[in-house]
Amino acid sequence: MFKAAIKSLLHHKTRLALTALSIVLGVAFISGTFIYTDTTSEAFDGIFDTAFEGIDVIVTSDSPFSFSQGVYFDEEIVDDVAGVPGVARSTATLQGFGVTIVGKDGEIVGASGPPKFAAFIPPDPQDWGPVTFREGVPPEGPDQAALDISSAELGDYAIGDTIVVVSPTEGSMEFTLVGTTGFGELDNLGGATFALFDLPTTQMVLDQPGKVDGVQVQAEPGTDIDQLVLEIQAILPSGAIAQSAQTAAEEQAAEIQQGLGFFSTFLLVFAFVALFVGTFIIYNTFRIVVVQRLRELALMRAIGSTRSQTLRIVLLEAFIVGLVSSAIGIVVGIGLAFLLRAALEGFGIALPSGSLVLAPRTIIVGMLVGVGITVLSSLLPAVQASRIPPIAAMSEGYTTPTRRSFTVRAVSGTVITLLGIAILLTGLLGDIPDTAARLTTIGLGAVVIILGAYVLSAIFAIPASQIIGAPFAWLFGASGKLAQRNAGRDPRRISATSAAIMVGIALITLVSVLAASISGTIDDVLDTGIEADLTVLPQNTFDISAGFSPDVAAGIDALPEVAATAQVQQGPAIVSTVAADGTSSEEETFITGVSDNALSFFDVFAVEGDAIPSQSGIVVDVGTAEDNGWTVGTDIEVLFEATGPAVLTLEGIVDGSFADGYTLSREGFVRAFESEADAQVLVQLAEGVTIEEGRSAVETVTADVPTIQVQTLDEFQSDISDQINQLLGLFTGLLALTVLIALIGVTNTMTLAVYERTREIGLLRAVGLDRGQTRRMILTEASIIASFGATLGVILGVGFAWAILNALRDEGFTTFVIPIISVIFWVAATALAAVVFALWPARRAARLNVLEAIAYE
Amino acid sequence: MNAAARIESGTKVYGQGEAAVTALDEVTVQFEEGHFSAIMGPSGSGKSTLLHCIAGLDTLTSGKAFIGDSDLGSLKDKDLTVLRREKVGFIFQAFNLVPTLDAEENINLPLSIAGKKPDQDWFDSVVSALALGDRLDHRPAELSGGQQQRVAAARALVSKPQIIFADEPSGNLDSHSGAELLGFMQNAVKELGQTIVMVTHDANAASYSDRIVFLDDGKTVDEMRDPTPDTVLDRLKVLGG
């Protein structure tokens, strides 16, 4: 039986090879992702294992904030810890973000995504932790600094050079570069930049005089570390926590990996999509193979092979295909992991250069998934094959019977679709607290809806192909009309072929609509919600969070070209919210602080109470107030990282396009966050001052803070759109790949169609259809099938996007934009690409020997 | 009398070397305009081969084939196709029709491939002569074998071709339907001046023709004018004997 399977596989090798491509790709992405995560995790584990060599206990802040701005303690904590019996030495640690290194060329060093740190590097090597000096010595005194080697290279700085570092509060500062550092063998940590100083200088740069953010402890030999941790903990101020260095190392390694985990998730999602598309292709291919071998399989039945033997033969073939393609997939995955590493390094994120880790888990999962999906997808065709009666070997026109009637199909399709919608809605609207679980539910709902749509699609395949084919029939005459008819000939086949395309296009449409709608929402808000000529803010989210000195706003305000400025501050806080059933929960959110004149800049108005609160009050938007059942006068509990818990009175409920979330007055914010740093300054120019005059005036103020950009609202808006479009490009690029795989299904189907219609094509050729027309007939049919799939995909994708955006209404996504042009582009591109994928069967049809085709047996 | 189609020392060899089969051996024959000609002969004698070569479906190994004045050997595939579409009609033994098209569309197929409008009067008279009027919107699967062959005949006629080739058109039909079809073909020749060349090995079918060419072993061996079923059978006995 094995021999028979191999033989038949070799006979269909081109088709199966094409089919297997989807499995290869899916498995490659899975194994590539595993290899990549295993490799990085081993490397980071290694780094942090040795990182705290010689250090036994770490004291850090125990911040409940996931977006922590840093918690600082008085310096005395270091001496206090030193006083605990069993402590041999203790050293301060201090680190904060938002400190930018400016390169020799005046450009900001590092990518805009990762954070930019300033940190204290102790003079004694035994306190360096994971840091190693590549060159030079630790900085000493207010004029010296060290840089991580990546930043030094990017900034084109060498030891002895004068470097420029910009702090949010202190502005631009100059230091002499005395050393360059790495992290073990790594040049940088996930693309973050580090400027390193001695303790007083770090305190100055971070505007935290006399403060530290933790302590590193070396125990006396023979001390019980667990006991020591407890004893140190006992003397710590609130908000500080002692941990063994071991635990701290593990946590830090995990944190960095989580930061890089975005890529893994993204790649796994894509692997999943490729495999999902693959199931349709494999299903369809095996169906085709079964149809082509109808006679052969029937003959085998006639000469005594049993149903289950036929079933097993087909499944065995699927198994072999799955095995081979999964193996290839794993090999391709190794290549992919290499590429990934190169790509990340291209983004300035250093990764361990060690050899790739191919864990047994990678191979096992890759194989299981690849083989499993192939075998499962071939199950239905295999059952179909086993049902071929021996009589089919003798009769001329036997085709596999259409078992399910359209009524059954309509009912089951509708039920599945509705079930999918229900699951999707549960995921979108139900209260699933865990994000991963929520996303899984949404994904599952989407998959079930797609399956339902697939089942239903066969029902309207005929009318739809007539409609889609009509312009072709008009354009190409007889060959177009024949194609139109042919496309609707076997509704189950067209739906199976187009399903894979449908999935790919649905996802592309989904991301396009989401991107367009998000851009649209931002457009709307900026168009109608802000009254400002210029906006002044940093590019990087970490920099926005760190803010910049209020001197900038003051400087701008003093310019004769400027009529008014508004200052906006932003920071994280944890709010006790109240659910509908009265239970309260803690929610981390960003709180905004605005200067008193903000109302003349933002389209915000009070529905109740005041639009801007007093020092001890807070204002929320209508939606938040409703969700929590708050009215003016309610006391709201808020936890601030810098100043701890506070109770703020709700003084106003506001509405308008810039009214989302919680707002404090500037005084209230400064008090709660102990920070005067601005996240953004809005500028209204004096009458008669042009935007360009205003901009150059403002830029003289911001000149020495290179992280700050001065933009018009339009520029700001197109900046955001650009970022969204970049991400969109990445997603659609990968998804387009799945559409390409899906189009292989078109090749398969058209090849089968040409094979089945040999006689008919011969007849057409005999009565006068020329080769060009024959080719056009096949290509047009392929195009119609692909357009059908793409159209369904667009409908599904728009539907998904609508559901998601509706669920996010509360988050402020009020605009729903369908990017018509790009949607049309994708449908047209798919229809055109289908032509390319049908070239081979079309050529076969055109080259058909007329005589052989019409020969009567 | 003008030849609507002719073949001059036509030889057709299938295969090569040891396995070579000479299906046509230096055949010279012509089919006159306005005549209903039949080709007869035992199985394997080269009847279908002759028809295919003269109809531009296949090429001769040597010799020349003409339809009207066109030398088929000098034509490229594209021109051959156009020639078939415009000057030739076909009726095959079976599978004559495109299953996705209804009877009317099948009848008009060569015209619609050529992008031409059918001549409605002519279409109506062909359809009524073949008694297909109430079957025009039926798909082939919904037609009987005899009806399908009549649709094929209508298709062959409707483009007013210079010549119609038929390979055992009644071969799959019962005697009644067969007679109907053949009678119609005979009428088309007599009343409309159509030229038809038909391959058959049925003496009865052949008797509808004006002239029979007998083939054996790839050679023309005899000819007969104004046959009747009896004279044909007698001749076949002589030839076969």
Ligand SMILES: Nc1ncnc2c1ncn2[C@@H]1O[C@H](COP(=O)(O)OP(=O)(O)OP(=O)(O)O)[C@@H](O)[C@H]1O
């Ligand atoms: N494609 C081919 N390849 C090889 N030999 C062929 C081919 N087609 C026909 N022949 C051979 O050529 C000879 C003539 O065949 P042809 O089909 O013309 O006979 P026929 O007179 O039509 O027979 P029948 O009455 O059985 O249809 C036969 O010996 C046949 O085996």
Ligand SMILES: [Mg+2]
């Ligand atoms: Mg024959």
